Amino acid sequence: MQDDQQTAAQEIAALKAELAQAQQMAALGELVGTTTHEFNNVLMTILNYAKLGLRHQDGPTRDKALDKIMAAAQRAEKITNSVLGLARNRKPEFAPTQLAQILQESLVLLEREMQKYRVTVRLEFDEVPNVRAIGNQIQQVLLNLMTNARQAMPQGGELVLRLSHDPAAGFVDLTVRDSGSGIPREQLPKIFERYYSTKQGPDASGKGGTGVGLATCKDIVDAHGGKLRVESTVGKGTAFIVRLPVFSAARPAAAPITKLGIPTEQAQPEF
Ligand SMILES: Nc1ncnc2c1ncn2[C@@H]1O[C@H](COP(=O)(O)OP(=O)(O)OP(=O)(O)O)[C@@H](O)[C@H]1O
Ligand SMILES: [Mg+2]
Helix, strand or coil, X not given: CHHXXXXXXXXXXXXXXXXXXXXXXXXXXXXXXHHHHHHHHHHHHXXXXXXXXXXXXXXXXXXXXXXXHHHHHHHHHHHHHHHHHHHCCCCCCCEEECHXXXXXXXXXXXXXXXXXXXXXXXXXXXXXXXXXXXXXXXXXXXXXXXXHHHHCCCCCEEEXXXXXXXXXXXXXXXXXXXXXXXXXXXHHHHCCCCXXXXXXXXXXXXXXXXXXXXXXXHHHHHHCCCEEEEXXXXXXXXXXXXXXXXXCCCCCCCCCCCHHHCCCHHHCCXX
């Protein structure tokens, strides 16, 4: 009997892991649409300034064209790095993780979409220590929360991303707050249920409506030994607070700090 229970528990755990993987693939699929569009914009900029530089051979115009090409190429690099961060099949190991970096990377991917829906983004980052986390999973949580926030503000609004540290409790809080519709009190207990959705299928950007976003976020945050909370006022907006444990050397990470393979600004080649 006990054996049966154990097998069932193992099967559930395996299915949950598969589901998380499938959700990650779906999130990746959505991003392909967003990033292809973004890439096209960047390429157009590069092409147009290259043409300008070739047509006008005077020094100042060529310098300006090269500056613009450089900036566009750097943006393209940031976009690929962010997608690679999510796509790379890293071992799901906990490591010291800089949330500010993950936030920036997630934002790069959704920046254009936020502009399109007239959502302004405000960053309120306190100095915070590294947390113990699996980077690409936390990025997935963020992308889900930011997409929900954007969808709650169809007429535009403000998205606030906040990082704060509670040294006494040993946690870092990451808050995603929107100035959108808010969630009625009676719906609040349901929003973390899998397949609960109030959306009528995917929106114009092809996102939303399956009701797996928050359930996945909660599974991921729970597996991190953290907490996912919500505060909402109808007509004013909603805040989701992701609470993650500070990385402590006393509990060594399974992997060394790898910087997730993303080159830093300093690591860029000089030429
Ligand atoms: N920021 C928010 N503001 C208002 N309502 C929200 C917000 N985030 C979530 N909700 C509510 O919670 C429900 C569940 O969210 P969840 O992300 O799990 O599913 P979804 O966004 O509907 O679909 P998807 O699986 O594509 O994420 C939403 O349908 C919506 O009603
Ligand atoms: Mg969602």
